[in-house]
Amino acid sequence: MARWEPGAKQRLQLAALDLFVEQGFEATTVAEIAGRADLTERTFYRHFADKREVLFDGQDVLLHAFVDAVAEAPDGASPRELAEAAVAGSGAFFTDERRPWSRRRQQAIETEDGLRERESLKMGALASAVAQALRDRGVTDPAAELAADAAISVFRVSFVQWVAPGETRGIRDIQADLFAAQRALA
Amino acid sequence: MARWEPGAKQRLQLAALDLFVEQGFEATTVAEIAGRADLTERTFYRHFADKREVLFDGQDVLLHAFVDAVAEAPDGASPRELAEAAVAGSGAFFTDERRPWSRRRQQAIETEDGLRERESLKMGALASAVAQALRDRGVTDPAAELAADAAISVFRVSFVQWVAPGETRGIRDIQADLFAAQRALA
DNA sequence: CACCAAGATGTCAGGGACTGACATCACGTA
DNA sequence: TACGTGATGTCAGTCCCTGACATCTTGGTG
Numbered sequence: 001m002a003r004w005e006p007g008a009k010q011r012l013q014l015a016a017l018d019l020f021v022e023q024g025f026e027a028t029t030v031a032e033i034a035g036r037a038d039l040t041e042r043t044f045y046r047h048f049a050d051k052r053e054v055l056f057d058g059q060d061v062l063l064h065a066f067v068d069a070v071a072e073a074p075d076g077a078s079p080r081e082l083a084e085a086a087v088a089g090s091g092a093f094f095t096d097e098r099r100p101w102s103r104r105r106q107q108a109i110e111t112e113d114g115l116r117e118r119e120s121l122k123m124g125a126l127a128s129a130v131a132q133a134l135r136d137r138g139v140t141d142p143a144a145e146l147a148a149d150a151a152i153s154v155f156r157v158s159f160v161q162w163v164a165p166g167e168t169r170g171i172r173d174i175q176a177d178l179f180a181a182q183r184a185l186a
Numbered sequence: 187m188a189r190w191e192p193g194a195k196q197r198l199q200l201a202a203l204d205l206f207v208e209q210g211f212e213a214t215t216v217a218e219i220a221g222r223a224d225l226t227e228r229t230f231y232r233h234f235a236d237k238r239e240v241l242f243d244g245q246d247v248l249l250h251a252f253v254d255a256v257a258e259a260p261d262g263a264s265p266r267e268l269a270e271a272a273v274a275g276s277g278a279f280f281t282d283e284r285r286p287w288s289r290r291r292q293q294a295i296e297t298e299d300g301l302r303e304r305e306s307l308k309m310g311a312l313a314s315a316v317a318q319a320l321r322d323r324g325v326t327d328p329a330a331e332l333a334a335d336a337a338i339s340v341f342r343v344s345f346v347q348w349v350a351p352g353e354t355r356g357i358r359d360i361q362a363d364l365f366a367a368q369r370a371l372a
Numbered sequence: 373c374a375c376c377a378a379g380a381t382g383t384c385a386g387g388g389a390c391t392g393a394c395a396t397c398a399c400g401t402a
Numbered sequence: 403t404a405c406g407t408g409a410t411g412t413c414a415g416t417c418c419c420t421g422a423c424a425t426c427t428t429g430g431t432g
Contacts, residue, residue, distance in 0.1 A: 008380080029417065043381055045419065080371050113307070120306035121299070142343055146368050149339035157331050182332050185266050186372035194409085215388065226411055231390065 009047045009057070011037035016054040021104055025051075025112040052118040055105055059122050063129050065089045066151075070133035079139045083151035084179055086130050090155060091172040094162060106163045127152040154178045195233045195243070197223035202240040207290055211237075211298040238304040241291055245308050249315050251275045252337075256319035265325045269337035270365055272316050276341060277358040280348060289349045313338040340364045 015036035019028040030051050034044045048054045069089020073082050094102065109115040131148035139147065158178055162171040201222035205214040216237050220230045234240045255275025259268050280288065295301040317334035325333065344364055348357040 030419085031417090040382055041418090042383080042420090046380080049419095051418070116310070117303050117307040120310045121303040123310075124302070124306045142347075142364055143367055143371060145343050146339055146364065147371055149342075150336065150368075150371065153332055153335035153339070156335075157328055161328075178328055178332065181329055182336075183372050185329060185333055185336065186369050216390085217388085227389090228391090228412080229410055232409080235390095237389070 008037070008039060008043070012039065012044055012047055013054055013057070017101075017104060017108060020055075020108040020112075020115075025108065025115055052115055055109065055115065056118055056122055059125075062090055062093060063126055065093065066126060066130050067133045070130065070137060073137070077137075079134060079143050079147040080150075082134055082137055082139065083130070083147040086133070086148075086151045087155050087158075087175055087179075088172065091170075091175065094159070094171040096170075099163065102159075103163045103165075106160075123152055123156060126155070150182060154182060194223070194225060194229070198225065198230055198233055199240055199243070203287075203290060203294060206241075206294040206298075211294065211301055238301055241295065241301065242304055242308055245311075248276060248279055249312055251279065252312060252316050253319045256316065256323060259323070263323075265320060265329050265333040266336075268320055268323055268325065269316070269333045272319070272334075272337045273341050273344075273361055273365075274358065277356075277361065280345070280357040282356075285349065288345075289351075292346075292349045309338055309342060312341070336368060340368060 012033060016028070016033045019033055019036065030044050031041045033054070034041045037044075044054075048057060066086045066089055069085045070082050073085040077085065109119055127148050130151055131144045134144040134148055135141070154175055158171055158174045161167060161174050162169075167174075198219060202214070202219045205219055205222065216230050217227045219240070220227045230240075234243060252272045252275055255271045256268050259271040263271065295305055313331075313334050316337055317330045320330040320334055321327070340361055344357055344360040347353060347360050348355075353360075
């Protein structure tokens with residue numbers, strides 16, 4: 001069903017990230033992004049709910065990876081094992097080909113409060129979804145909330161490390177180390 | 187040094203929360219808030235960086251309570267004990283007199299994505315500050331990050347429970363139960 | 373081929389958030 | 403009383419975001 005120039009949304013995302021890295025998020029106007037993608041400001045808002053969202057589109061796929069992994073975990077798994085399964089389910093997304101893009105994206109996010117704010121919201125949504133998935137597997141509150149937060153904590157730290165300069169390990173290896181460190185805390 | 191009507195900032199906060207609860211955050215304009223406080227829109231922005239911040243002013247005091255509690259914890263405390271100390275240090279803020287205001291405030295926040303977003307950012311800032319405090323006490327990464335996240339997780343869940351309808355326990359009792367549940371996970 | 377349905381885009385007008393610049397006003401002090 | 407200082411008011415302007423309507427491209431239908 002693709003009509004027109006088929007890459008409109010992706011063109012906008014690439015243009016936006018380029019401009020954010022070049023001159024910052026605040027200093028970049030939506031009209032500017034749209035112009036670089038040969039589109040109009042109004043069209044930008046047909047693809048993304050707001051200016052921040054251009055860097056966060058597709059997070060629902062990641063969320064479903066978390067949730068599905070919990071749902072498909074073996075019977076009798078403990079809350080902690082379910083949480084670890086959730087994080088492991090996300091590992092498939094962060095391949096080596098994706099790493100350069102993720103690095104640039106993270107660089108843009110970390111330098112702007114407005115973007116960090118949106119990232120925090122997305123992490124919170126992830127935690128809520130995992131908590132609900134745990135409840136669906138019979139985990140009771142407040143253990144479900146705490147286990148979900150623990151999972152998102154490992155995911156967040158692992159992602160930051162995965163995009164750190166010079167890091168070459170896969171995200172799954174990083175996550176395994178973090179789960180061990182988390183267990184060692186208790 | 188107080189001149190004019192001394193309660194300008196507080197008047198704005200009260201007016202804002204009233205209006206947010208009455209008609210929602212989005213439907214309330216800054217001019218409306220300022221008008222109810224007998225002030226101007228421009229003056230609102232001299233007290234608060236943006237429309238959301240009117241509900242989050244003063245969070246730095248809470249942050250310092252977390253950080254100071256970590257700094258003042260006894261020598262030889264484990265990372266987990268330091269994290270528990272951080273959370274305990276916040277307990278003094280959430281007295282019974284403050285609970286009605288906190289309830290109304292949380293009610294307003296939970297119904298609007300824009301406000302939940304800001305709350306997430308503040309929680310993230312709290313976690314970062316606690317992580318830094320742990321590093322200052324000699325805890326190494328990634329344990330510092332994970333322990334700080336665990337502390338904020340307990341704090342967040344305890345706060346939600348503390349403002350839940352019908353809840354009468356003090357926040358410290360709630361937090362004690364949550365720490366126990368968190369330890370039981372591992 | 374002419375025509376139509378539908379989805380994607382463009383155009384325009386407008387409200388509201390936020391900011392910089394400048395004027396004004398109330399208070400403390402010399 | 404005159405002055406300095408800080409809080410407030412006024413005004414203009416930019417940018418974010420949205421609703422309404424027109425236009426275009428594409429694929430299908432007769």
